[in-house]
Amino acid sequence: MSKFYEKHAKKIIVLLVILNIAFFLGMLRIRFNTDFSLFRLENSKYEKILKELEKDFSTENQLNVLIEFDENPLSLDGIRKIKEYDKKLKSIDGIGKIISPVPDEIPFGFRKVNVENINEENFEIVKNFLEKLDIISQRYGKFYVIYYIFPTKRVVSKIDEVIDLPHYFAGSTYLQEKMYDYLLLIVFTLPPLAIVTIFLVFRWRLGGFRPTLFSVLPAGMGALWTLGIIGWTEREISILTILAPIFTIVMGSADGLHFVSHFMDNKENKDKFSALSETLKSTGFAMILTTITTVAGFLSLAIIDSESLAQMGKFSAIGVAFAGIATWVFLPVVLLKSDIGVKKEDSKISRTFRNMIGKRAVFITILIVVVFFPGVYFLDREFYMLDIFKDYTQVKKNSDVVQKVAGITVPVFGYFKTENLLSAEFANKVLDFEKGLKAISFYDIMKNINEKIFGQEGYPDNVVRVRFLLNLLPPIYDNFVNLKIFSGRVLIFPEEINSKVLNEIEKKAPEDIKITGAPYIMKEMNDVIVPQQIKSLLLAVFLVFLIVFVRLKNLKESFFAILPISLTLIVMFGFMGIFGIKLSIITATMGSIVVGVGIDYAIHFIESYNYYLRLLRDKKRAIEKSFDVTSKPILANALGLSIGLSVLLLSPLKIHEYLVGLMWVSMISSAIFSLTLLPTLLFVANLKKNGV
Template sequence: MYSRLLQFVMTKPKVVYSILLIAVITAVAMIPNLNIDTDPENMLSENAPARVFHNETKNTFAMRDMIVVGAVSNSSIFTPAHLQTLHTLSAEIEKLDGVIVDDLLSLSAVDNIRQEEGGGIRFEYLMKEAPTSQAASNEIQGFVKRLPMLDNTLVSGDDLAIAIYVPIESKDLSYQIAEQVRAITASINSDLDFHITGLPVAEDQFGVEMFIQMGVAAPMAGAAIFFLLWYFFRNIPLIIAPMVVAMATVLIIMGSLIGMGFTVHIMSSMIAIFLMPIAVVDSVHVLSEFADNYKKDDDPKTVVTQVMKHLYTPMLFTSITSAIGFYSLLLTPIPPVKVFGAFIGTGILLAFFITITYLPAYISRLSPANLAKLQEAVTRMEQKGLLSNALEKLGKFARSKVVAIILVFLTLLAVSIQGITKIEINDNPVNWFKSNHEIRVADSVLNEHFAGTYDAWLVLQAPPADNKQTFAAFNQALIALNEHGVDTTAIQNQFEADNKQFSQSLLVAIDDLAFEVEDEQADQVTALYDLVEAEMSKNKLFLNPAMLNWMGQLQNELVATGLIGKANGLSDIVKTVNRELNSGEQKDFVIPNSSDAVAQTLLQYQSSHRPQDLWHFVTTDYQQSLLWLQMTSGDNQHTTKVVAWVEGYIANNPAPMAIEYDWAGKSYLNIVWQDAMVSGMMESLLSSFVIVFIMMVLLFRSLKYGLLAMMPLTFTITMIYGLIGWFGKAYDMPIAVLSALTLGLSVDFAIHFLQRARELERETGSLTQALILMFEEPSKAISRNAIVIAIGFTPLLLSPLVPYITVGFFLASIMALSALVTLVLLPALLVVTQGKKRADISNTL
């Protein structure tokens, strides 16, 4: 079948060029529709339970994505000049589009809570106007220390820093708003150091810089590959062919991804840099093989036909196995990783197809002069140089030190397995930037001063109540009203709208009905109202003093562990208001003794300038409550420890009333998708490993050679991840997907080595002679390909973004290690597996 295709492309090259050009132009036309997405929330599918609950929590408690703006002083922040600066900054931030002004947290926007002279409680803006004297500044400082919701959240515990929490309408506005805030702070004449951080702005800023990196890294990789190919072949017309294959592959795949409506995530942003070096590998094989076989006055088409028939099968299998390595990522539960794996795998197959169609058409039309230059280039490469001498020595070593090599590799395998057990799963979007990046610096400075700019939300709620008897009484009351001609449609509709739950809105509907009915039905409506209200009161879990005291104790114990800087909750509001309603002294900073008294404190709080703040911590039916935990670290390991501690505490110190709990917040979502990624990667790696093994057995029609082909893959993956464990590098998303690339490319080298070694053994009748010949041109081809791929990834090392640097470094290491394992371990294993021939082989070495 391929023979017919080959003849067609060589006789109709313009058709091939035209089809390829149209495909590229069509794909490029899609690129302007590019949509960047760096939100880690999208690492989970939309219907993932953790993500669904997170979004429900945001809606239920009106929690916002926030940018944290911090101002740091070398001395006390409580001076008239500093407070004037913060007052001005807060006012300017409120003017920005996309900022939710009502929820903005700053000294200018929050309330001071204190006793009214003559009794009662007073709510007034803490800093409606900036103070003009030091005494007034000190007074504000004293007020802050009495307000647990503000202390160490808006003002640092050391009084050296003040923060403004900027809630935004949409997290994808965070970079834009952060840039506007930076412009404002730059225009302010102050000796304060301003910093901006928070997960939303870190993620959005990464997206902006990732977009820039996409436009820089891929061209740099292309340039590196171009100069490397020029070094190999010293002929521009020859270099054009593999570069066209690489560029066409990248443009078609990226254009297709964008055109199909996929967003470009951190993973898919690396598609171009992954495909660029991989796409040229087969081209190098074809050009080298063609040059070896072409002689002056030969018909180029005849030689191309011979070369392509010879290389078609190994190139097909190497392409399929590489693609399988990436397609295996489809088994992970992480949508962006699935997209990355699908398009890289397809890109590898596309590069193979372009290679076997475009390249023969191109080479067959080369001029005699360029063909002669090709021969000269290959002849020059075949001359003994540093690489040739090194490979010759390596070949002798691999053939003569069989036992030592196998023992060394087995030892390395054992050490690597031990290293793998030390790997820790961890990630933090802020750490995607280099340590000197403004985001990292801001994160470090502000978390040093404050209770923490990272948050997690612990949601406590009453379990589903057994309301069967109440529901029956409720329905019976409605039936009775209907029988007396009363229209209860509005009540029934509200009941359905509230998912058949008793709610405040249902009480309002019943109360409205009371004004519409005749006097003889009024008592029935009142009884219905009392029934619903009584049931609701019974379920108002978070008005119960015992429950609030338990929550307060949980907060105190959690802070005492040092795992979090602070926990903010409903009990803080109740205690603060209760203190000011009574003596104003610390002895009354307690939870009142009755639910009615608790309700009174909350009613008083709702007369403040920010009554909506209450509903960030409790629902209107008082059946759910949220604890806002502030942490100084956003690392997954840290959040995992917090979650585990809370789970253990609740198990050992049960709440006084039955409760259920769950987690939300960006920090918690990160550990959920990281855990899903690890289990998914393991499943995909094992399944693709089995598939590749089966393919190797079918390719070589030999169980032995199938097993041998898997050795470089097995050792490379184990060693790379062993090193990661030993060096303490966190297992994050970029590290996880390296297994797919390792699987594909490591087995590629093994296929070429074993296929060629078997052919040479059949031709020479001697394994020894075959191995000697293998370390001439075949080993150089493998080495050159490893160098091409490794060099292609080196531009990533210049990136300002840590994930790109990580990928660049480890991929270059993987290529070097894969080639080394192939060229050292496989010869040794071939010698060992020869059985009775081994002695004869050894004697001839």
């Protein structure tokens, strides 16, 4: 095999250069998708309702802008200031409609007063009317008014330019716009940082710059090729698929480390051609097997009813496969053409793990499982949009201020269609539904106008009066009803976003009103994530067991191989429950990833054990030799993966921070079980192979 690489070295290098250029060009085609609908189920009933609503009202996206005044804005200058903001906001390209706290016209008797031309003569009329509307919120000695804006594209930065007073944003559109900025930051900073951190950890194991560089380059190329594939096919990258190149770097580097590490160990007493040949024999099948099992772990995510999660799993699987191919194609050529030194030193960490083999391994395993298992019962699946962002981010700070001052969170919608759109019967049904909720609808506006002009409490009791009042209403009502197709919507701001509150709103809604919105789409995902995650994990474990069994052809060894990852899964989910990490479609991916990646350590150990068992024909010596050659790369890999993924701590997204904690717990647990419990089981088991 080494002769093949020597003969075709130049052709392989040229091919790699061409591939890297092609995939780099593909990466330049990528655009960002910040739509939170990626958290939906494949056939989401709430998304279907949301699309109907969007069709009737052009957009379901909403942006709330809370403006802070030092003094009460219900003064002549204050109202003029608000109307000045109205003009500036309406002039911004991308703002479809706005609901101003101060309407352009207000009814006075049976005529309208133009507020845009407010002066000292009509100021009292306008002021008295606005005071009855209760448009001012007062907190902490400050005064606040709120705009409801319905944009058609990115407008936050433009709004920042025209509003010169302190202001705060909230709403689904704002979250999506900021997500775009955050994804831009992540994609251009974190993958390079992941490579650097993994490089430093691997250098600790390999001892030199060049061997370390060679070990991580295949993973780097795998990440580049993955981004290139995304660019040439989907052309979009989201909060989920952005993890694919990072996972590729972090997890795809494992084979590179093992290959270079084993090559350097073999080079101690062999020339580089013999060392390469020996490395391919002792670790070749293990590298192929670990790549396949990691790919299988990612592909198992496809059975979860989420297109975006399946896409992330698909591209992560492709990335890991690319890294494996690059390792097989690239590393042998470079190692033959380069002269790298050999680092020989004992590892205190490896010695510690060696001393744990035996009864201590069983005791430590039981202790770890007993500590973490109770946490499984405390898993929380209440995951919503604002849970994505860290507390220090501008998004979270803005949303907190808006919620405290105006009681507004991410909105949900009540959508309805009826030919009795203007009837008192249907209006009162909607108004009854709104009681106890912070909500805005056409019927609220009509009710307030009716009470101000006619002094009659409630919604007008006949359609003639309603149509009369429509002529006096400011044109904002068409944000809530579409008179042409007899449809309407209620804008609802839940006190909190959690399943209890959302269920209560939906339960309270009459049959005519369909409830929808991004929080309901995410709630729908939360409701099914646990059972589907269990199915995904069972599939991942089964696939890995099947792959390992096909290779080893030994039922007992195959069972031993999946035992460390099974225990690691218990530890991981227990850790989530104990530390309050919410189960979401992103953290749920870790289960399948742990199965695919954690099995690598067991595979490398068992493959090495079987190789040396055939050579030495002594079980104890085979285990000791296997431990010597695998412990350092396994530990370096576990640390490399954990430290490499730790760059996500720099991400402004809280969910990425959770992944770091889960990776540390999972990889360290898997390494402990694979290097202590697994050798113990192999030693005590009655494995009669090759006459042993």
